[in-house]
Amino acid sequence: MQSFYKRHPVWSIILLILIAGFVWLIATPWPPGLEQVLGRKRIFLNAVLSGITLGALYFLVASGFTLIFGLMRNVNLAHGSLYLLGGYIGYEVANATGYWLLAFPVVFVLVGALGLVLQHQVFRRMEGEELRQTLVTIGISVVLADIMLWIWGGQSYQVLSPDWLSGPMTLPLVTALRSNGDPVYLTYPQVRIVILVAAIIIGIAMWLVLNRSRLGMLIRAGVDDRDMLAASGVRIQYVFLAVFAFGAGMAGMAGIVGGTFQSLTPGEDTRFLLASLVVVIVGGMGSIPGAAIGALIIGLAEQLGLVYAPTYSVVFTFLIMAVVLAFRPQGLLGAGR
Amino acid sequence: MTYVVRRAEPTQPTLFEKVPAIWWAVALLLIAMPLFASNFVLFQIFGWTFILGMIALSLMFLAGYGGMVSLIQMTVGAMAGYMVAILGTSGVPTISLGWPWWLYIPVAILIAAIFGTLVGALAVRTEGIYTIMITLAIASAFFYFTRQNYGLFNGYTGFNRVIPPELFGIDWRQATPFYYLTLTCAALSYFAVVYVSRSPFGLALQGVRDNPRRMGALGFSVTAHRILAYTFSSVIAAVGGILLVWQNSQVSPGTAGIPQVIDILVIAVVGGIKRPIGPFIGALIYVLLRVYSPDVLLAFGLSGERFKLVIGLGFLVIVFFSPDGVLGLWEKYKARRAAQTDPLRGGRS
Incomplete structure (x- = not known):
């Protein structure tokens, strides 16, 4: 933080002003003049919160993708299929047993096992051949997509959230003032807030594991120099297997989350593959904080775009990616290698 | 006494002799095709094969000679198709401008080429796998954009009744004229790619593919060569896209x-x-699978909708065992045959 301020004083001040303005927009009731320009504050706050929760979902999907890429240089274009598969399996488990929470460990184990098979049988055979890996994973995603269409059909599924999560909750955010001066607080679906909190906890846990544990040390060393790590006696294939399984399992669990507050339909796999691509391109390949920032930016851009310029919301996402590519090709937090 | 030693003149092989016989046979077969093939085969199978082949050829030029795997080619083709629908005539008269054919076709190709060049300028900032991801992201941005934009691209429905102009009194959507139209375009773009690959530009491009740093040191602009390769391939993809739109007589985000x-x-x-x-070759295999695999699947008692599974599995098998595709398999087979018949390498003579 200190070094960033020292290197870019002007940018830091601009960023600080932007963040302060944003906080002011969220925290205080709006004067009437601003409401005329931007519409009701409730709508704005809703869009911001949806953006943040969508960003949390994107983060869950993209963190596995970016870890796998950062460590193994594998581009797993079947990542979206793992997401959708996890969602479908989670739906079946939650429906059969009635326990929403039970779906998470089951999906994590099953999809993680599929990830193990993929890494052991497919990627290990073609290590270093990036193009071939990409093509093979494209083939796998086509096959998986059609098998899922075969089993679950074309209709959309929704994973039902349990009773203790459904319903709205009141947030301490003022949307407007009543005529008698009482503040009106924002209400928002509880399940989304819970998912947001869970994503933040998972993100912090991943950061802790990566930066404070022995396994994390191995992974970071592998990201920096794979060959050197292997030469110093670490059985790097086991690290690869663990990371790939973890990333796949995360994608599967994100599928349940996505199935709970959106829906599961064929085609969601490419949507989320694409979202994770854009997120990691913006955030920087192989960086967990980068994935978090990228996911937040893309989620916010998508939702705010949907509210204020519905036709061009997709273009916003794309424009952000193009600008990042043009000025910082390695991504916002990517290492300059 | 002087003896005049008459040597046999070293004969230059003529063009006819230089090309292997099998190529002449294929060319003759393709030209004579309308004599015996049905309209369905001409229009649906071979027309589609040539069109998809051209668009895939533009990708092959980028990937094979430039080392850049771009997923934007279909989008460039669709862009040209949209331009034909917007500038020419279509079933949506409120948007279509109704320009004459000699104006809208070149302008459509030009706009698509500019689009492809811009995407290329963005994509060449990246390498290898990143190029795939960025072009894929741009392609899907184009898809979602056309689906939501109603002012210019007419949103979800797109444009219907986009038909080729009636030139020389021929209806070009009839099977035989359309077959010859696509055959001509495909042959022209094939020879254009072969020619460019042997031109100084093509050779420099292949040098850039193999060792960009050395080419840069030799004074070639790596970025300019790559972007120009995008421009050239965009033109081929654009022609393919226009033909595709004419064949389906409609263009939509899909x-x-x-x-x-x-x-x-x-x-x-x-x-x-x-x-x-x-x-x-790939396009022919793909089209045959697309057209006939539902029948074959039904014959085996499976649902005809599973053709994507067949295509995906076939693709997976080929990529898994032979990264160079069917041609690579053929070359492996030839090499093994040669090794078997070569007495020096332990084969029977």
Whole structure:
């Protein structure tokens, strides 16, 4: 933080002003003049919160993708299929047993096992051949997509959230003032807030594991120099297997989350593959904080775009990616290698 | 006394002799095709093969000679198709401008080429796998944008009744004229790619593919060569896209949806990405599978909707065992035959 301020004083001040303005927009009731320009504050706050929760979902999907890429240089274009598969399996488990929470460990184990098979049988055979890996994973995603269409059909599924999560909750955010001066607080679906909190906890846990544990040390060393790590006696294939399984399992669990507050339909796999691509391109390949920032930016851009310029919301996402590519090709937090 | 020693003149092989006989046979077969093939085969199978082959050929040029795997080619084709629909005539008279054909076709190709060049300028900032991801992201942005934009691209429905102009009193959507139209365009783009690959530009491009740093040190502009390769391939993709729109007589966001974008890559890779003939072989295999696999699946008692599974599995098998596609398999077979018949390498003579 200190070094960033020292290197870019002007940018830091601009960023600080932007963040302060944003906080002011969220925290205080709006004067009437601003409401005329931007519409009701409730709508704005809703869009911001949806953006943040969508960003949390994107983060869950993209963190596995970016870890796998950062460590193994594998581009797993079947990542979206793992997401959708996890969602479908989670739906079946939650429906059969009635326990929403039970779906998470089951999906994590099953999809993680599929990830193990993929890494052991497919990627290990073609290590270093990036193009071939990409093509093979494209083939796998086509096959998986059609098998899922075969089993679950074309209709959309929704994973039902349990009773203790459904319903709205009141947030301490003022949307407007009543005529008698009482503040009106924002209400928002509880399940989304819970998912947001869970994503933040998972993100912090991943950061802790990566930066404070022995396994994390191995992974970071592998990201920096794979060959050197292997030469110093670490059985790097086991690290690869663990990371790939973890990333796949995360994608599967994100599928349940996505199935709970959106829906599961064929085609969601490419949507989320694409979202994770854009997120990691913006955030920087192989960086967990980068994935978090990228996911937040893309989620916010998508939702705010949907509210204020519905036709061009997709273009916003794309424009952000193009600008990042043009000025910082390695991504916002990517290492300059 | 002087003796005049008459040596046999070293004979230059004529063009006719230089080309292997099998090529002449294929060319003759293709030209004579309308004599015995049905309209369905001409229009649906071979017309479609040539069109998809051209779009995949533009990818092959980028990937094989430039080392850049771009997923934007189908989108560039769709862009040209949209421009034909917008500038020319279509079933949506409120948007279509109704320009004459000699104006809208070049302008459509030009706009698509500019679009492809811009995407290329963005994509060449990245390498290898990143190029795939960025072009895929741009292609899907185009898909979602056309689906939501009603002012220019007419949103979800797109444009229907986009038909080729009636030139020389011929209806070009009839099977035989359309077959010859696509055959001519495909042959022209094939020879254009072969010619460019042997031109100084093509050779420099292949040098850039193999060792960009050395080419840069020799004074070639790496970025300019790569972007120019995008421009050239965009022109081929644009012609293919226009023909595709004429064949379907409609263009919609689904023309360049994500599955279609991926299909072009599948076609190029299955055929073989090292040589310009590969994409056409891949396209023929793909079209045959697309058209006939539902029947075959039904014959085995499976649902006909599973053709994507068949295509995906076939693609997977080919990529898994032979990264160079069908052509690579053929070359492996030839090499093994040669080794078997070569007495020096332990084969029977």
